[in-house]
Amino acid sequence: MFNATTDKRVAVFLADGMEEIEALTVVDLLFRAGIPCETVSISNTNVVASSHEVSIVCDREIDDTRFHFDDYDMLVLPGGMPGTTNLGECDTLTDQVCQFVADGKQVAAICAAPTILAKLGLLDGRRATCFPDLQNVLAENGAQVLQDQVVVDGNIITSKGMGTAIPFGLAIVAHYLGQDVADELAAKIVYTA
Numbered sequence: 001m002f003n004a005t006t007d008k009r010v011a012v013f014l015a016d017g018m019e020e021i022e023a024l025t026v027v028d029l030l031f032r033a034g035i036p037c038e039t040v041s042i043s044n045t046n047v048v049a050s051s052h053e054v055s056i057v058c059d060r061e062i063d064d065t066r067f068h069f070d071d072y073d074m075l076v077l078p079g080g081m082p083g084t085t086n087l088g089e090c091d092t093l094t095d096q097v098c099q100f101v102a103d104g105k106q107v108a109a110i111c112a113a114p115t116i117l118a119k120l121g122l123l124d125g126r127r128a129t130c131f132p133d134l135q136n137v138l139a140e141n142g143a144q145v146l147q148d149q150v151v152v153d154g155n156i157i158t159s160k161g162m163g164t165a166i167p168f169g170l171a172i173v174a175h176y177l178g179q180d181v182a183d184e185l186a187a188k189i190v191y192t193a
Contacts, residue, residue, distance in 0.1 A: 002031060002034070002036075003034050004034050004035075004036055005033060005034030005035065005177060005181075006034065006035055006036070006176050006177065007036075008035060008036070008073040008074070008176050009035075009036045009037070009038070009071060009072045009073055009074075010026075010030055010035060010036065010037040010038075010072060010073065010074045010075075010076060010172065011037075011038055011039075011040050011060075011069075011071075011072040011074070011075055011076065012026055012027055012037060012038070012039050012040065012076040012078065013039075013040050013042055013062070013075065013076065013077055013078075013087060013090075013093055014039055014040065014041055014042070014048040014056060014058055014078070014083075015041075015042045015043070015048065015082075015083045015084075015086035015087045015090070016043060016048055016049050016082070016083065016086055017049070017050070017051045017080055017081060017082035017083035017085070017086055018048065018050055018051065018078045018079070018080040018083030018084075018086075018087075019050065019051055019078055019079050019080030019083065019111060019161075019162055020050035020051075020052065020054050020056060020080075021162045021165050022078035022079050022080065022110045022111055022161070022162055022165045022168075023039070023050075023056070023076075023078035024056070025165035025166060025168070025169050026076055026078070026108075026165065026168065026169040026172060027039060028169070029166070029169035029170060029172070029173055029185065029189075030169065030172065030173065032185060032188070032189070033173045033176075033177055033181065033182075033185055034177075035172070035173065035176055035177070038058075038059040038060055038072075039056065039058040039059050039060070040058055040059065040060045040061070040062055040067065041058040041060070041061045041062065042062045042086065042087060042090045042092075042093055043061070044061065044063060045061070046058045046059075046060070046061055050080065050083070051080045051081060051082075051083060062090070062092055062093065063092070069096045069099075069100075073105060073106060074105070074106035074107065074108060074172065074175075075093075075096065075097055075100055075105075075106070075107050075108070076107075076108045076109070076110075076172070077097070077107070077108070077109040077110070077113035077116060077117075078110055078111070078113060079109075079110050079111020079112040079113045079130075079131060079161065079162075080111065080112065081112060084111070084112035084113050084115065084116065087113065087116060088115075088116040088119065094116065094120060097116070097117070097120065097122070098120055098122065100155075101117075101122050101155060101156065104154075104155055105155060106155050106156075106157070106175065107122075107155065107156050107157075108156070108157035108158070108159075108168070108171075108172055109130075109156075109157075109158055109159075110130075110158070110159040110160070110161065110164070110165065110168050111130065111131045111159070111160065111161040111162065112130065112131050112134055113130075114128055114129070114130035114134075114138060114158040114159075115130060115134050115137040115138065117156065117158070118130075118137050118138045118140075118141035118142075118143055119137070119141060121141065121142075122156065123138055123141060123142065123143035123156070123158075124141060124142030124143065125142055125143075125144075126143055126144065126153040126154070126156060127143070127144045127146050127151050127153040128143045128144070128145065128146070128151050128153060128156070128158040129145065129146050129147065129148055129149075129150070129151045129158050129159065129160050130145075130158060130159075130160065131160060131161045132160065132161075149164040149167045149168075150164060150167045150168050150171045152171060152175075157171050157172065157175070159171070166186075166189075166191050167193065170182045170185065170186055170191070173185055
């Protein structure tokens, strides 16, 4: 049973070819922490196929007239290929990601997805990380690339990949509920860094 601990809301955007662990780990951890979270398909269907052909039924569709970006406090972009490419080609999403960053609202991206932020010019002069093979994209777009599992720079959280999905999700929990709550959750799921 879901017990909300905050009125802040998170949207996790899913595209065909995304990495399901990076998306669903965040959803799972936010649910456990009581942070309202919804999955949003960028396709014209609520069913998205991951890069490993796992079908995921999303809560919402980005083009649904009942979907409003203003209802959310954070946008989360999972990686995976070609999921990252598909997310990056969704103008509705990228326009809103830029607006969120400009407005000081939260954006989080993991694995290949931080390259979307880099190509939009959102990481210029910021500390960030991403999947190791793609770190050149961040550097070429002005980011200070770090090797940490998760990097928080102002209102942007970035992370390296599937293996860092738990600390990525915990960083989002810590942002909204504090590090103590994130540490308690880590202990409950038997996660050790």
